[in-house]
Amino acid sequence: MKYIYYPGCSLEGTALEYDASTRAAMGALGAELTELNDWTCCGASAADAISYLLSMVLAARNLALAEGMDMDADIMIPCSACYLNLRKVEDHVQQDGTLMGKINEALEEEGLAYNGGVKVRHLLDVMVNDIDPEAIAPLVKKNLAGLGVAVYYGCQALRPYATYDDHEQPRSLEPLIKALGADVHPWEMGAKCCGAALMTTKKDVAMELTGALLKAAQGADCIVTVCPMCEMNLEAFQEPVSKARGEDLGIPVLYLPQLIGLALGLSKKELKLNLNLALADSFKQRLSI
């Protein structure tokens, strides 16, 4: 298993632990990640709100770089917003015959060209479709028995493009979570929106959405996420959300590769578990981290 790895800006900043744990857990699972050389911002949700062509060009630049690596490997992306932006280019050049030409005219400025020859995949897709849960079970070193995990898929890893799972009631990660020895928390919220960038521009609205998720996750021991924005919204606003709702909605939140890494016996340091914002002491003690 070889992948070209596109971390994206968040994983260099607010989601350092997602980067570290993705590399560590994928390594422990026998996958080889080669970081995309000279990668740049995908445009996030901003480029599309300013200029459509710019959003295509910023994302396509990274795809052109990946093609240039000539590796015969898919590009793997842990951030849902980055993934969607790059994946959209793949789709839109097929829908619109004139788009590739425009993108390449712009990319000439960078001395690059995009040919549509690289497959864009989210970390979720790789975990669900390339990793065999039966092969994981023998690698498990730490017993997570009885740990209730609310699996949170969020929006853009699934919608609009994922074909391997239900878009509204996703369950594709459950075999993996169970292979780790943990229990799946039953809830209907796995694919609901966390509010995304509205947390900055329309905070009250995003707090409602995040609050509904935190509320539904009560009873689980933790939430796992596959996106830096989801993680931030769910872990960093627990205090104000609890205050606004008049009940304690605190719950540990960690990235999926952190949970996998824990089960595989990777260290707290390798998984950068000290950087998470909502890991309660009782949770750490239980997992001896």
Place this chain on the structure above:
Amino acid sequence: MTRKQTDLGIPVGESDLLESVQEKVRACMQCGTCSGSCANAFAMDLTPRHLWRLAQLGETEEIFNSKTFYLCSACYYCTLRCPRGLKLTETMGALKRLAADQGIKKHKQSSNFYDAFIKTVERYGRVREIEFINRYFFSLKDPFLPLGFTSLGLKLMRKGKISLQLPILVPIKDDKGKVKYFEGRFDKLFRKVEELEARS
């Protein structure tokens, strides 16, 4: 010559402003599935369904008076559920672009956010949180807004999650090899994209 503007600041007679949006929702049959699917509808002044009707009717002023499209968090629920298969999330994006383009004051709190973000990308190629957040809050000229984020900022700073790394700028030299000024990482690329967009 300054063009005559409506109260919102949209040039009068800009009748084709909505054309691309109208094209996208022409087949809407007003079933309301999109509104019923939208987690943010509770905060919208117009439901998505209503917005599409107004678009069909060409009600530019009413549409840009609404904050509905800036409340779209691009969750793609409506797009996947619309029985007519309309690309609704993209249409919300198109409205955000139009509002930013027209510089409509009432939407500054949202459009400035995207603008500050993209300027950071233009300059550094990757996002530098500190510069970006500063740019955004500064552009809003509202000293109280950042307060809601200070405790988070401090928390992130303590965890070393706000990078203080120095940005990479491109030195532009004169004939003698002396540095004249520094260019942003993507100034050239952004100029080219603008030129291409103006052409079409």
